[in-house]
Amino acid sequence: LNTSSSATVDTAWKVLIYDELGQDIIAPLFTVKELHNLGVALHLSLKSDRDPVDEIAAVYFIMPIKDSISRIGKDLAECLYESYYLNFIAPIPDDLLGALATGALESNSQQTITKIYNQYLDFITLEDDLFCLRQAGKDSISYYALNHPPIRDIDKKEIIETIADCLFSVCAILVPIIRCPKGEMAEIIGERLYKKIRENLCDHRNSLFSFDSINMETLSFQRPVLVILDRSIDLASLLHHTWTCQALAHDILDFKSNRVEIEEVDESIVLNDGQHPTKRRSYDLMQTDKFWKQQKGNPFPIVAESIQEELERYRQSEEEVKRLKTAMGIEGDPQDLASSQLNDMTSKLTSAVSSLPELLERKKLLDAHTNIATALLDQIKKRKLDIFFETEEKIMAKQVQEKILIEILSDPTAGTPEDKLRLFLIHYICTPMMTQTELDQYLTILREVNCTCLAAITYIKRWKSMNNMNIVTQEREGGTTTMGMFSNLVNKASKFAMDGVKNLVVKQYKLPVTKIVDCLMENRSSPETDGYRYFDPTLRSADNVSSARYRQGFNDAIVFMIGGGNYIEYQNLQEYLQDYAKTRSSTTTKRIIYGCTEIINASQFIEQLTKLGQ
Structure with missing residues (x-):
């Protein structure tokens, strides 16, 4: 959007045309205002009915599939735009490129196609260190799609190719060392990706690797490790109630693509019964929001x-502006100060006036975060989510008594039926042995509290019988500590009435994914990782473990979870990095990028487990 071989196009207005995947890729990265600043006058769906726009360039951002190429041909024939910049999310196949050329020649519009780019952007970047592969169409690569029986060979091959192609876009020019466990989908995809990168490295016609800076010598040092994992290493984390802000928002609010939607009371309207109606409001939580960036990984009370x-602090700043305004004899709203004509202004008042735009922006962001936090607190108190979080932490640390678990499951005031199902599933997953009599007792309790989706338990029972070796890895150290009352949130002036909510301090510990990544980055021997496959695309044969590269640790890692991931694992990896930096005297910094086939919350995962158990 911001670069072109023509200087005139840089400054001219553009039309941005995208398909569903293109929209999902763009949405977390740009607000409408930011697109406008890049010269985007209109942004429209490829499938929408569009009118011709004279003397304007069109920038297309789409996947190269047959229907989309046909639609571009139709746009060319109808002369909708003056020039066309075609950006394909993944490389366009030769047959479709030929079809595009044929269509352009038939409509005599080939001269309007200015540039065609293969962008290798077949993934969705949510944050600097977080990505997923799909929002729309995610069902095709979901945990359910990967595990439902019987899966046809053709479907399995399509899933493998899709994931491998997306990972190629993520890390191809980095030429990573690939590590993955044996015997599961991760191994198949790891081997396919290894072959794909190697084929492209050896193909001198491939423009992606044609630059001089890449050669086998320069690739010998400081390459990242790509760790590909299967969801089966840790099912509990996808069901776990959480206590950190971003993960909470994803768990209990409508939060996707860095935008959260909440129900707010509209106090400006009074209904006949005296109640206020609710309305949906959406808020963008972007990386440019400093408060969100600093606080998203912190426990909710903090x-x-x-x-x-x-x-x-905002109120103090506002009061200072009002005080100065009164001292200068200025009436009206503080916002009017910026336009007031004052000949004799003190430097202090000048500073206050110049800070008004920043002050108003701060107020806007604070209102947004206050409303989001209020919505989270309402759900925490209504469902007693602090109790569920604390109990699950103790279950996974083997610190909870069965009596306490049954009391919570039976309590009609604690949580929703789904909350209770999640709690039991975590207990079931983390319990190596449970007799059928014990299981039937829990099923009776869950039915009595109106739990549906009990087929999810049927699937977990089957999964446990096939994955005995994975059950132990679901356990972890952990637990919580209850601190004193909330120092700043119990006074009457507080926006947040935290009465009845525990001030829990979470013990820092490594989730299974973090333990694995730690061992592989440090090249530490471990029973969990010693058998992992080792693929180096610069070597002719895989698993060349005798090479010197194998003995080196890594400063950079890309962790990819097949079957869905969540913000709990992402934040645990980031906490590991922070703890690593504090405890090591070395100046070397480490970086971990977390990715997954889809970002999924517990409700969505239970839905998939239920379908698998039916």
Whole structure:
């Protein structure tokens, strides 16, 4: 959008045309205002009915599939735009490129196609260190799609190719060392990706690897490790109630593509019964939001206190502006100060006036974070989510008594039926042995509290019988500590009434995915990783473990979870990096990028487990 061989196109207005995947890729990265600043006058779906726009360039961002190529041909024939910049998310196959050329020649519009790019962007970047492969169409590569029997060979091959192609886009020019466990889908995809990168490295016609900076010598040092894992290494983390802000928002609110939607009470309208109606509001949580970037990984009580402190600082700034305005004899709203004609202004007042736009933007962001935190707190208190989180932490650390678990499951005031099902599933997964009599007792309790989706238990029972060796890895150290009352949130002026909510401090520990990544990055021997496959695309044969490369640790890692991932694992990896930096005297920094086939919350995962158990 921001570069072109023609300087005139840089400054001219553009039309951005995207398909469903293109929209999913763009949405987390740009707001409408940011697109406007890049010269995008209109942004439209490829499938929408579009009118001709004279003297304007069109930038297409689409997957190269037959229907989309046909639609581009139709746009060319109808002369919708002056020039066309075709950006394909993945490389366009030769047959479709030929079809595009044929269509352009038939409509005599070939001269309007200015550039064609293969962008290798077949993944969705949510944050600097977080990506997923799909939003739309994610069912085709979901945990259910990968595990439902019987899966046809043709479907399995399509899933493998899709994931391998996407990972090629993510890390191809980095030429990573690939590590993955044996015997599962991760191994198949790892081997396919290894072959794909190697084929492209050896193909001198491939423009992706034609630059001089890549050669076998320069690839010998500081290459990243790509760790490909199967979801089966840790099912519990996808069901776990959480206590950190971003993961909570994803778990209990409508949060996707860095946008959260919540129900808010519209106090400006009063219904006949005296109640206020609700309306849906959406908020963008972008990386440019400094408060969100700093606080998203913190436990909810800390975030709530930080919002309260920010509100107090804002009020002080606002009061200072009002005081100065009164001292200068200016009437009206503080916003009018910016346009007031004052000849004799003190430097302090000038500073206050110049800070008004920033102050108003701070207020806008604070209102957004206050509303989001209020929505989270409402759900925490309504469903007693602090109790569920604390109990699950103790279950996974083997610190909970069965009596306490049964009391929570039987309590009609605690949580929703789905909350209770999640709690039991975690207990079932983390319990190596459970008799049928014990299981029937829990099933009776769950039915009595109106739990549906009990077929999910049927699937987990079958999964446990096939994955005995994985059951132990679901256990972990952990637990919580209850601190004193919330220092800043119990006073009457607080926006957040935290009465009845525990101030839990979470013990820092490594999830299974983090333990694996730690061993592989440090090249530490471990029973969990010693048998992992080793693929180096610069070598002719896989598993050349005798090479010097195998003995080196890694400063950079890309972790990819097949079958869905979540913000809990992402944040645990980031906490591991922070702890690593604090405890090591070395100046070397490490970086971990977390990716998955889809970002999935517990409700969506239970839905998939239920279908698998039916």
